[in-house]
Amino acid sequence: MSDTLLRVEGVSKAFPIRGGGALHALREVDLEIKPGEAVGLIGESGSGKSTLGRIVVGLERATSGRVHFDGQETSGLPARRRRTIQRDIQMVFQDSRASMNPRLRIHQIVAEPLRTHGLDASRGTVIDLLQRVGLGERFADLYPHQLSGGQRQRAAIARAVSVRPKLIVADEPVSALDISVQAQVLNLLKSLAQEYGTAFLFISHDLGVVKFFCDRVSVLYLGRVLEDGAAAPLLAGPSHPYTRALASAAPSVRLDDQRPRIVLSGELPSPENPPSGCCFHPRCPESLGDVCATVEPGRSQTPAGTARCHLLESVRT
Amino acid sequence: MSAPTNAVLDGAALVDATGVAITVDGVGPAVHGVDLRLAAGEMVGLVGESGCGKSLTAFSLLGLLPAGVRAAGELRFAGTAYDLAAPDTLRPLRGRDVAMVSQDPLTALNPVSRIDHQLGDVMRTHLDLSRAQRRARVLELLERVGIPSPRRVARAYPFELSGGMRQRVLIAMAISCRPRLLIADEPTTALDTTVQAQIMELLGGLVRDEGLAMLLITHDLGLVAQHCSRVCVMYAGEIVEHGAVRAVLDRPRHPYARALIECLASRDTGVARLATIEGTVPPVGAAIEGCRFAARCHYADHRCSVTRPRLTATGDGGLVACLRSEEIADE
Numbered sequence: 001m002s003d004t005l006l007r008v009e010g011v012s013k014a015f016p017i018r019g020g021g022a023l024h025a026l027r028e029v030d031l032e033i034k035p036g037e038a039v040g041l042i043g044e045s046g047s048g049k050s051t052l053g054r055i056v057v058g059l060e061r062a063t064s065g066r067v068h069f070d071g072q073e074t075s076g077l078p079a080r081r082r083r084t085i086q087r088d089i090q091m092v093f094q095d096s097r098a099s100m101n102p103r104l105r106i107h108q109i110v111a112e113p114l115r116t117h118g119l120d121a122s123r124g125t126v127i128d129l130l131q132r133v134g135l136g137e138r139f140a141d142l143y144p145h146q147l148s149g150g151q152r153q154r155a156a157i158a159r160a161v162s163v164r165p166k167l168i169v170a171d172e173p174v175s176a177l178d179i180s181v182q183a184q185v186l187n188l189l190k191s192l193a194q195e196y197g198t199a200f201l202f203i204s205h206d207l208g209v210v211k212f213f214c215d216r217v218s219v220l221y222l223g224r225v226l227e228d229g230a231a232a233p234l235l236a237g238p239s240h241p242y243t244r245a246l247a248s249a250a251p252s253v254r255l256d257d258q259r260p261r262i263v264l265s266g267e268l269p270s271p272e273n274p275p276s277g278c279c280f281h282p283r284c285p286e287s288l289g290d291v292c293a294t295v296e297p298g299r300s301q302t303p304a305g306t307a308r309c310h311l312l313e314s315v316r317t
Numbered sequence: 318m319s320a321p322t323n324a325v326l327d328g329a330a331l332v333d334a335t336g337v338a339i340t341v342d343g344v345g346p347a348v349h350g351v352d353l354r355l356a357a358g359e360m361v362g363l364v365g366e367s368g369c370g371k372s373l374t375a376f377s378l379l380g381l382l383p384a385g386v387r388a389a390g391e392l393r394f395a396g397t398a399y400d401l402a403a404p405d406t407l408r409p410l411r412g413r414d415v416a417m418v419s420q421d422p423l424t425a426l427n428p429v430s431r432i433d434h435q436l437g438d439v440m441r442t443h444l445d446l447s448r449a450q451r452r453a454r455v456l457e458l459l460e461r462v463g464i465p466s467p468r469r470v471a472r473a474y475p476f477e478l479s480g481g482m483r484q485r486v487l488i489a490m491a492i493s494c495r496p497r498l499l500i501a502d503e504p505t506t507a508l509d510t511t512v513q514a515q516i517m518e519l520l521g522g523l524v525r526d527e528g529l530a531m532l533l534i535t536h537d538l539g540l541v542a543q544h545c546s547r548v549c550v551m552y553a554g555e556i557v558e559h560g561a562v563r564a565v566l567d568r569p570r571h572p573y574a575r576a577l578i579e580c581l582a583s584r585d586t587g588v589a590r591l592a593t594i595e596g597t598v599p600p601v602g603a604a605i606e607g608c609r610f611a612a613r614c615h616y617a618d619h620r621c622s623v624t625r626p627r628l629t630a631t632g633d634g635g636l637v638a639c640l641r642s643e644e645i646a647d648e
Contacts, residue, residue, distance in 0.1 A: 044509035148597070178366040179536065180594040183580040187590050205510060208539075212584040212591060232587065249514035251539035253566050253581050261543065263518045264511045267481055283511075 004068070005199050006033040006056065006167060011065030013051055013223075023272050025051040027223040028065065031201075035166065038193060038200040040214035040231060042207065042246070046268050048223040049203045053169045056201060057091050058082060070166065087117045090160040094172035096152040100144040106130070107140040110159045117163055129158040133188055150181035154188065161192055171203045186213060207250045211235045216305070219243050222271055222279045229305020239302035240309050241286045278310065286311055330354040330393075331530050332378075332498050337390040337401060339373045339382065339554075345602020348374055348554045350390070352628075355530040357497065360521065362541035362562070363534045365551035366577075368598055371534050374551075375500045379411050380404030395497065413443045416491035418520075420503040422483035426475040432459075433471035436490055443494040458489040463519055481512035488519060492529075499523065502534045517544055538581055542566055550574045553599055553609040556628065560635025570637040570646060572614045608640065616645050 008031040014022040025048040033039045043049040054060040055067065058074065067074050069085055077085070090113070093099040100109050107126045114121035127137050133154040144152055153173060160168050173189070174182040190213060193200060204210050210217055211231060218228040219240065227240040238244045248262040264283045269275055275282050281292040291310050300312035332355040339348035348370040355361050365371045377388035381404070388401040394414065399406050407415075419425050427435055436455045440446055446454065459467035462485040475483055484504065491499055501520060505513035521544050523529045533545060541548050541562060548565050550558040550573065558571040569575040579592035596613040599605055608614070611621040620640050628636040639645075 044511060179538075179577060179580050180366060183583075183591040183593040184595075187593060190590070208581065208584040212588075245514070246510055249510045251543040252585055253538045253542050253578055254585060261514065261518075263514045267479055267512060268509065 003034055004032050005035045005037075005070060006031070006201070007066075007068040008032070008052070008056070009066045009068070011052070011055060011062045011067060013048070013055065013060065014063045017272065021272060024274060025223050025271060026055075026062075027274075029218075029220075029223070029225055031218055031225070031228075033167065033199050033201060036193070036197045036199055037216065038202055038214045040210035040217040041201060041203045041220060042205065042210055042217060043220035044205060044268060046222070046271055047220040048271070049220050050171055051223075052220070053091070053171050053201060053203050056167075057089050057169050058086065083117075087113075087163050088166045090163065090165040090168050092153075092156050092160050092168060092170040092173045094175050096149070096156040096176075097144060099156060100152070102144055105141050105143060106135075106147070106155050109144070110155060110162055113159060113163045119163060126158075126162075129162055130155070132161075132192075133158040134184075148181075149177050150185060153177065153185050157185070157188060157192070161196065161198070164196060165198060167199045167201065169201045169203070172205070173202075174209060175204070175206065182209070189213065207235055207247060208252070219246070222269065222274045224279055224308070226280060226309070227302070227305070227307040229302060229307075234302075234304035237303065239304065239312060240280075240307040241284050241311070242280050243307075245285070278308070331357045331395055332532075333393040334378060334401075335391050335393075337374055337377055337388065339370065339377055339386060339388050341601060342385040342387070346554065347386075347601045348377075351551070351554075351556050353378075353532070353549065353556075355498065355532060357530050358524060358528040359547065360524045360531040360533055360545045362545035362548040363532055363551060364536060364538060364541055364548060364577075366536060366598065368601065369551040370554040371551050372502055375417070375502055375532065375534055377401055378407075378500065379415060379417055380407030381411070381417075412439060412496075413494045414496055415498045415500065416494070416496035418484070418487050418491050418499065418501045418504045420506050422480065422487045422507075423475060425487055426483060428475055430474075431471070432473055432475070432478075432486055436471075436486075436493055439490055439493050454493070458493055459486070461492070462486070462489045463515070464489075479512075480508055481515065484508060484512075484516055485519070488516075488523075492523065492527075497528075497530060499529050499531045500534070501531060503536070504533075505540070506535075506537075513540075520544075538566065538578060550577070554601070555609060555638065556636075557610065557638045558635065559628070559637075560631065560633065564633050564635055568633075568646075570631055570635065570642045571610075571639050572616050572641075572645065573610045576615075608638075616641050 008029060010028045011026055012028055013026040014024050016022050041049045055062050074085055110126045110129055111121040127140055130139055135154050174185050202214055214231045217231045217234055218225050221242055227243050238247050245262040245264050266283050277293045277295050278297050281287050288310050297308045297310045299306040299308055334353045337351040340346050351374055363371050376382050378392060382388055390401040392399045392401055433455045437451045440451050455471055456467045459470055464470050464485055505516050524531050545562050548562050549556045552573045558574045569578050576594045583592045594613055599609055607622040607624055608626050611617040626638040626640045628638045631637050
């Protein structure tokens with residue numbers, strides 16, 4: 001048994017486009033999660049963060065690269081052998097309403113994974129789970145539409161933790177909720193993570209949420225990891241110009257944390273045709289010119305971890 | 318503390334809405350007598366969680382409440398009084414002096430009409446311009462809102478544009494008839510973080526450079542911190558606190574405002590658990606005698622469940638609706 005629970009190595013994903021060409025959703029992404037660790041995946045729409053989550057849970061297959069889970073390569077595994085992995089990796093989606101069968105009652109929804117994996121799916125077990133996530137027995141017989149957004153997300157969490165997974169992939173689990181409800185759900189996830197020792201791949205565009213929840217973080221842009229490292233130092237002092245722009249656009253309410261505003265020009269380029277060199281160079285306020293436009297930057301060490309940026313290379317030499 | 322304390326406007330306000338009350342037929346009152354004042358050239362934040370009535374309040378100022386929802390109250394706009402209970406009387410203001418930018422630019426635009434036609438239509442309704450003048454103004458407006466190739470975008474259909482571009486088009490449409498008040502209802506919620514920054518920069522520029530008054534309706538206190546001068550915090554259909562942004566964010570007086578800010582601020586401080594607000598918002602139409610927040614409030618005592626607190630002036634020019642705000646101010 002290794003000390004790495006999930007290892008994503010050089011994973012690329014290209015979706016073929018009708019009429020030729022491909023959409024490069026992920027390009028040579030590396031990522032590691034240790035048991036019990038929470039890793040955040042930050043990015044804007046089209047960055048590939050959800051695609052990576054779907055590859056990790058097995059809903060999508062990588063075009064190239066390898067995914068190891070618990071010491072086993074999962075990419076080429078036959079369906080029968082995937083069973084245990086499917087139990088060990090659970091998912092929580094952003095839209096709890098769309099991820100639940102509207103015709104099932106909450107207790108049936110929570111019992112589904114237990115039943116699938118041949119575990120005790122009795123009403124008593126399910127009610128214990130509901131109580132654990134702060135929903136009383138009275139919710140067991142309701143339908144999803146009768147719950148508020150926060151309550152439904154709690155039920156989705158009960159469903160995910162029911163089979164005691166080693167890893168939960170949470171794709172924007174609190175984005176649709178009000179701030180005070182977000183805080184309740186985040187606290188719940190954190191206490192469950194501690195109690196069960198569950199690791200998390202936490203996909204979010206919200207830096208504040210990631211800062212609270214995650215130990216480490218990877219920043220994706222057009223399918224590339226531009227910066228990764230320990231969450232607190234990385235978000236407090238980002239090394240990559242893109243991370244800096246993201247951090248400045250997600251202002252804090254605290255007076256001592258009013259950073260200079262960085263407004264990027266342009267919009268996210270199409271992942272069908274990512275820019276040459278550093279994929280961020282057309283929008284980068286600190287671009288060095290030719291070298292950024294032509295040469296893909298390698299990884300440089302930063303105080304928090306690593307970043308791909310020519311600015312950091314020139315500092316180093 | 319010597320921060321500017323012009324939290325409550327003195328002198329003439331461009332917009333002065335008083336006693337805005339909104340009732341949903343068959344459910345009950347949703348907004349209970351809200352006052353809003355805005356001067357030209359300032360951006361004021363109206364914040365609150367879903368269901369607090371912030372969007373209803375905004376729609377009532379435009380006379381655009383959905384069927385079955387009725388408003389009462391008075392709007393004084395540039396010195397003229399309008400009765401909010403008679404939405405038809407607001408028609409001369411709507412689209413002309415008062416314009417709106419909504420959250421979802423795709424549903425706000427007509428999917429089968431080109432951008433230049435949609436922009437032109439608004440101007441044809443309100444402005445006396447020739448066809449050539451309108452065409453020129455369309456391009457001028459698209460350029461003003463930072464669209465890189467105005468000629469191409471003018472001939473495009475909404476689906477051909479990105480979310481950020483659509484929001485720019487909507488802003489162009491809103492400012493096409495030179496409004497004096499712009500109501501922006503969650504204008505960046507559907508956008509990516511870096512695009513949000515661009516749109517807020519554009520809106521901030523309109524306020525700064527062209528003297529628009531802007532009401533920014535949002536759940537995002539961070540945006541308010543960055544862009545607004547004043548903020549009103551709404552809870553369950555009432556404004557519970559109002560003041561200069563820094564005063565409210567740094568020293569919130571109302572327990573709800575305090576708890577909401579703490580929820581966010583605690584994310585940054587490396588705590589093991591976030592501050593939360595236990596319980597839920599009372600449903601619209603619930604009959605509550607005292608303070609609507611009392612059931613969830615750490616500070617509530619016996620008076621809070623019987624006496625409705627009124628907005629009262631604080632020392633630094635703000636307003637707060639809490640019976641105990643002075644006692645808890647120093648905690």
